[in-house]
Amino acid sequence: MGFPAGTRARRAALIAVALVGTSALTGGLIAAAGQDEPQAPERQAVQRNEPLPLVELVSAGGVGRLYTVDLAEARKAVQNGMKRAAGQVGYLPSAPFEGSAPMYRLKPSATASGWLFTASTAERDTLLGKGWVDEGVAAHLYPQAGPGLVPLLRFSNGKEWRLALESRKDELVNAGYKVDGRLGFTHSTWFRAGAVYFGMFNINGHQRIIQRTKEVYGREGDWWGGVRDFKNGTHYAKDNWPNEDFSYLEPSMGYYDDSNPATLEKHIDQATSAGLSFFNFYWYWDSKNGRPSVTGASLDAFFKARNTNNIDFTIGLCAHPFDGLKIPTSQFDAVADTLTGYLAKENTLRTNDGRKILNICDARGLGDGKPEQIKRFADTVRAKAKAAFGESIYVMINQAGFDPKQVPAAGGNAAYCTTDGPGVEGRSYQKYLDKQRDFFAAAPGAYSRCVMSDFDERPRYPIENADVKAIRWMPDASFDNFRKAVRNVRADATNSTRPPEVDNLVYVYAWNEWHEGGVVEPSKRDGCRFLDVLREELRLTKGAGCTS
Template structure:
C-alpha cells in the first residue's frame, strides 16, 4: 500500500503526568498518571501490562520532555498533539501547566486543544470531585485561549484555530459557545474557529455547525446481542464486587468500529493503537486483546482507505492516543514494542 497524503494527523495528549494539588488531595500525595501504571497488575493469563520505553517516567513540568515527544511524533507522521483542556468555569482549570510552559518557551511543538467538558468523579467511591459548569463567561474562556490561538505553533485549518469539544450533547452552552468563539476569533484576524465534535455523529455536527466530527467513544458499538447481554450482567455484578473483566479481540472490535466511518459527511477516522482500561478501573475495565503491531497496521489501513476518495486537503486522522497510559491507550514507545507502532504510521502516511 502506497503512502497516503494526510493534511493533519492528530493525537490526543494527556497532560496528567505532573503533580497538582487537587490530585494529591483526591488520590494521595504524589499522584500522577504513572501511579496507575505502576500499581497495575495482570488479571488473566497472558495479560500484558505495559511498561514504559525510551522516554521513561517523565514529568511534564519539564517542557523539554514535550518537545522530545513531539519530535518523535513528527518523525513518524503525527503532526499535532491535541492537548486535553480542562475548563470547568470562570478561570477554573486543571492540568494547564504543560501547555502554558509550551506557550512561554520556544520549543518546537505543534498543538491544539480538546476541551474535555465532563465532570470529574471518584467512581469507586461515588464522590464528585470537580463539576463541569456551563453558566460561565465564555469571553473569559476565549481570552485565556487567545494567546495560544495566536501562537504560530497552534494548529490552524483555513485560518481557523482548531478546537475540539469532547461532548457537545452535554454542553448546554454549545451554540452560544461556538458563536462567541467564532465572533471573537474573527475580531482577532482569524476566519473563525475550526470546531471538531467528539463523541458525536453527523446529526450533532450538522445541528451545531461543526466543521468535522468523530466518535472515539464508539468502539464498543456493533457487539452481538449475546455480547451485550453478557456485558450488561458483568456491569451489574461489578457494581457490587468487581470481578468480571470484559475482554474483546482488538481486530474484531476495530474492524467493526471503523467500518461505518463516513468521511464523505465530515467524519474523522479514529485509530486506536490499543486499549486496556483495567489499568485505571481494575476488573471493571475493558481490555482489547491481541493488539499487536500487525493488527494495528491492518486497522490503520482500513482507516486510511476511508480517506482515499476525498481531496487530500480535507484528509484528517485522529490517533487515540499519544500517552493515555492509564487506559492502556498509547502510541509512544513501550518496552515491548519500542517504536514499532510509530514506524507503522510513518510507513503509511505522508503529512502534506
C-alpha cells in the same frame, strides 16, 4: 517538463472541440465568501508549502474537468453544479518552493467549461497566442521523484483533458484516453496525523490518581500510580490477569513530569521524527473555580518548549457532563477568552484552506448539552477570535457521545473522532476493526478520522475503578491489528468524496494515555513500533524516521 512528440496533433484536435458552454466558474480562481469561509489573509498564513489536496471536479455536462487546490473554489464549483470526483488526484503546494515547477491552468475561452493544465511555458505561450485564456498557476509541482512522490500524467480523449497518477494509466487508457505527457511529480497521499495528548502526568494533573496512589500503594505525590505498579508486578495485576505481560508500561524516557518543558521537547522530537504533524491536547475547565483544570501545566510546558514551533497543536475541549467539568452558560465568555488566547498562537492547527481549528472533544457538558447551547458556545468563541486576531475559526465536534448529524445545528463545521465508543465497549480489537469504517460512515459531511492503538484500563484498577468486572480492555489487540486499523483509515480516505478541508487529518488515540492503553509514545519495551506503523501505512514523509 516537455511533452512527447505527437501530442501537438492531439492538442490541435482538442482545441477544435466545442468546449464552450455555461462556465461553472468565472474569472479563474475564486475568492472565498461567507462568514465560515477563509479570507485571503488567513490563507496567506497557512504553511504555504504544505501539500494540499488536488480536487477533481467534473462539469455539469459530464465533459471538462477542473483541478484545484483552492478549496473555496472547489466548494463554489460544486454549488454551481459541478460534481466532485472521489478521492484526490494528488497533493501539491499552492506556493512556489525551491526547485518547484508551476502548473499553469488555461481554457480555450472565457466561457469554456474545459481546462488544460501544463508545466510547459512554451505550450502555455503557444496556446495564449491562439486566443486561450490564462487562469494563472493552479499549484506547484515537484520536478523529480522523491520520498512519497509519484508521476502526475495528463491524459486526453479528444473531448477533455484529465490529470491522474501514473498508477491509473492502464485504467484510463482502457477507458479511451491517451497519455498526453507527464507534468511532474506529486504526493499520492498526504496525511496530517496527530496524537491526542493527555497532559496529566504532573503534580497538578489527575488529583484522584495522585490521592488514590497514596491510599492504595502508599506513595505520596505520584501521578504514575497504577501504570508503574502494573509494570512492576503488583498483586492487583497478578491475581486478576496472571498470564498478562504488562512490561510495556514504561515510557522510553522513564516516568516523566510533563509540566517540565524538557519533557515536551523530547515528545515533540519523538513525534516529528516519526512524521506526526500535531498534538491534540485534551483540555478541561474547572467550573467550580472558573479556571483551566488538570491539563494546564502540561500545555504551558508545551508553549515553553524550545522546539514548540516544530509541531502544530490543537485544543480538544472536554466539557464532560460530570465531576465539575460541565461549563455553564454563565462561564462561556471566560472559557472563550482562554481558548482565544490559545487559538492566537502561530502554530495552531489549521484546515487545508487555512482556518484555525478548535476541537470540542465532549460537547455534552456545554450548557444543557443541546445543540442550541453548544452553538451559542461555538459562536462565542468565533466572535472573540474574530475580534482578537481577525480570523474565522473552524469548529469540530467529536463523534464520541454526540450525534454527528447534529454538528451543523450545534454550530460545528465538521465532525471528528478520537476513540470509537462502540469499539471500546465491544472489548475486542477485532470487533473494532470490523465496524471501524461503519463508525466513520455514520458522520456525514466534512470529517476527520481516527485510529486507536488500543484500549486497556486495567492499570486503573483499583485506584480509579474498584470493580474488576467493569474494567475494559481488548485481549486481541496487537501491532498487526493496529496496522489493519491504520490501513482502514487510509482506504476510507482514499476514495472519499467528503469536503476536503480536513479529510486528510487523522487523530491517533493516543500519545500518552497510559492508564487507558491508548499509547503510541515510544516505550522502553517496544520503542517506536506504533509510530513506525503510522509512518509506513500513512506514508508519512516528514522527519527522518522515529527516534525513541
